[in-house]
Amino acid sequence: MTSRETIALLAVGLPSLTAILVAVAPRRAVQPVALTGLGLAGLAAIVLSIVALADPGQLEVSDWVVIDAAGGLMVGVVGLVALASAIASPAYLDTAPSGLFGATNGPRAYYAALAAFVAVLTAVPLAGNLGAAWLLVEATTAASAILVGLSGKPRALEAGWKYLLLTSLGLGFSLLGIVLLASVTPGGTLELLSWRSLSADVPAGETTLVAFLLVLVGLAAKIGWAPVHNWLPDAHSEAPPPVSALLSAALLPAVLLVAWRVERALEPAVGADTGRVVLMGFGLLSLAVAVPFLWRPLAWKRLLAYSSLEHMGVIALGVGFATPIALAGVAVHIVGHAVAKALGFYAATPLLGHEPRSAGHAVTGIARTQPALGTTMGLSLGTLAGLPPSPLFLSEILIIAGGFEAGHPWAATGAAALLALGFVGLAHALVETTGGSTRRRERAEAPGLGAVMALSAAASLILLVLAGAAFWLPDTDIVEALVKGLG
Amino acid sequence: MLALVAFGTAVVATRRATLHQLLGIVMVENGLVLGAIALPGGASLAIELGVALDLTLIAIVAMVFHERIFAEFGSGDTAMLETLRD
Numbered sequence: 001m002t003s004r005e006t007i008a009l010l011a012v013g014l015p016s017l018t019a020i021l022v023a024v025a026p027r028r029a030v031q032p033v034a035l036t037g038l039g040l041a042g043l044a045a046i047v048l049s050i051v052a053l054a055d056p057g058q059l060e061v062s063d064w065v066v067i068d069a070a071g072g073l074m075v076g077v078v079g080l081v082a083l084a085s086a087i088a089s090p091a092y093l094d095t096a097p098s099g100l101f102g103a104t105n106g107p108r109a110y111y112a113a114l115a116a117f118v119a120v121l122t123a124v125p126l127a128g129n130l131g132a133a134w135l136l137v138e139a140t141t142a143a144s145a146i147l148v149g150l151s152g153k154p155r156a157l158e159a160g161w162k163y164l165l166l167t168s169l170g171l172g173f174s175l176l177g178i179v180l181l182a183s184v185t186p187g188g189t190l191e192l193l194s195w196r197s198l199s200a201d202v203p204a205g206e207t208t209l210v211a212f213l214l215v216l217v218g219l220a221a222k223i224g225w226a227p228v229h230n231w232l233p234d235a236h237s238e239a240p241p242p243v244s245a246l247l248s249a250a251l252l253p254a255v256l257l258v259a260w261r262v263e264r265a266l267e268p269a270v271g272a273d274t275g276r277v278v279l280m281g282f283g284l285l286s287l288a289v290a291v292p293f294l295w296r297p298l299a300w301k302r303l304l305a306y307s308s309l310e311h312m313g314v315i316a317l318g319v320g321f322a323t324p325i326a327l328a329g330v331a332v333h334i335v336g337h338a339v340a341k342a343l344g345f346y347a348a349t350p351l352l353g354h355e356p357r358s359a360g361h362a363v364t365g366i367a368r369t370q371p372a373l374g375t376t377m378g379l380s381l382g383t384l385a386g387l388p389p390s391p392l393f394l395s396e397i398l399i400i401a402g403g404f405e406a407g408h409p410w411a412a413t414g415a416a417a418l419l420a421l422g423f424v425g426l427a428h429a430l431v432e433t434t435g436g437s438t439r440r441r442e443r444a445e446a447p448g449l450g451a452v453m454a455l456s457a458a459a460s461l462i463l464l465v466l467a468g469a470a471f472w473l474p475d476t477d478i479v480e481a482l483v484k485g486l487g
Numbered sequence: 488m489l490a491l492v493a494f495g496t497a498v499v500a501t502r503r504a505t506l507h508q509l510l511g512i513v514m515v516e517n518g519l520v521l522g523a524i525a526l527p528g529g530a531s532l533a534i535e536l537g538v539a540l541d542l543t544l545i546a547i548v549a550m551v552f553h554e555r556i557f558a559e560f561g562s563g564d565t566a567m568l569e570t571l572r573d
Binding site: 100131132135138139141142145146149152154155157158159160161162164165168169172175176179180182183187189233234237238293296298302 | 496525528531544551555
């Protein structure tokens with residue numbers, strides 16, 4: 001076993017172990033055990049990411065496990081968000097209603113499901129074959145649906161049910177595509193569908209094309225690409241904030257990575273143009289669907305959810321363009337979006353205590369009554385809007401430039417126009433949310449603000465470093481490895 | 488096999504009871520199992536066990552939701568689950 005595989009085993013094993021320990025620990029020990037376990041798991045994932053990105057040219061590819069630059073990057077993002085979600089969890093549990101499992105077992109159920117979710121989520125980018133990737137993605141549904149419905153409120157139950165049903169149905173279609181792929185592959189077993197054997201063994205033909213589309217449409221339901229995104233705003237707005245952060249910042253891009261691997265692996269069979277056009281189509285459609293919602297006064301977490309839809313669209317365009325510049329943009333975009341979006345969701349806990357109306361309505365003037373909270377929300381929203389010096393501004397420019405370079409001027413122009421419209425919508429929301437007029441009591445309490453402020457400071461630092469990295473990244477080995485893929 | 492998948496999808500789309508929707512999902516998966524069995528090389532044991540485990544988990548989670556929805560709304564009619572929209 002190589003050192004990378006050992007760290008990967010730790011990164012997946014630690015949260016799994018945490019889930020088991022939390023389930024059997026005495027009641028008082030639940031929170032310390034869970035936070036320690038999740039913290040260590042997050043660190044292991046970040047270490048794996050650093051090791052993988054430090055030497056991006058070196059690949060670890062077997063039939064079951066893949067550790068490459070793209071997977072390393074994604075594992076790092078999952079670890080970072082898991083770590084931050086662990087820090088933000090106690091404040092949420094202090095304010096949360098007892099929920100689905102009652103006051104005594106509520107925290108235990110929450111932490112056990114959270115740790116299990118983190119474990120499968122960390123494993124998704126490392127899956128070495130299509131069957132295993134499908135299994136892990138389906139497992140994230142089971143773990144996270146219970147977390148979405150955990151508060152037990154009617155709205156949360158509705159959101160959790162929709163999420164469970166739509167994503168399992170979508171993944172059913174993916175599995176149909178996988179079975180079709182296996183049936184056209186010589187030998188015809190599910191075991192052979194490792195990423196490399198997909199590119200080498202799957203013959204071209206209409207069945208392959210249909211299978212490819214089925215797999216991608218099913219995964220799109222999980223990524224939240226339009227037009228199969230209906231569950232996304234509901235689940236993200238009703239889940240506990242630390243879980244919303246994991247869903248939006250880690251789960252969506254991790255599944256997107258699976259879709260990207262499928263497209264890359266099947267390029268020889270379905271044609272590079274066809275595969276990339278499908279990704280670009282999902283990207284443009286998601287952008288077009290998301291942008292009108294960014295113009296409307298939405299509740300804080302719903303606004304963030306529609307912004308996720310927008311950003312998944314941008315990433316889809318980037319991987320569809322597939323030039324080195326566009327992929328450098330994708331790398332920066334995934335990390336920047338994760339940090340800013342997770343921070344925005346963490347801010348929802350103190351926000352709800354400060355202004356209870358924020359659960360269902362757009363709120364205004366938070367910076368007038370709680371300057372620290374308002375600043376955090378402004379930082380998150382400004383970064384997501386792509387307000388310079390936001391790293392997302394730079395990554396969007398890289399991706400659009402990549403589109404022109406790849407010879408898709410129309411897609412790139414359309415994306416630029418939609419992003420500009422989205423920017424105006426979010427900038428307006430930014431001004432209203434932080435500085436708008438309000439009749440709220442001065443300095444009303446905001447529970448759990450301390451943890452959010454600490455995360456906010458860390459996030460600003462990461463975002464600044466990332467904005468610098470966006471200038472340096474396009475010429476590095478990391479991008480070269482992303483372009484090369486597993487080939 | 489395709490008929491079973493299509494029928495299961497139709498059940499999920501048209502039935503309003505939570506239990507029937509869950510049965511629709513199970514029906515789709517049943518169709519897929521038929522397809523996987525028909526593969527010339529068969530499905531690998533690891534994948535097959537994984538699918539079984541995943542589906543059990545999904546069904547358990549769905550049953551938790553089903554029971555809570557009954558307790559909260561008094562019925563499993565998904566027409567009542569339409570409060571979240573923009």
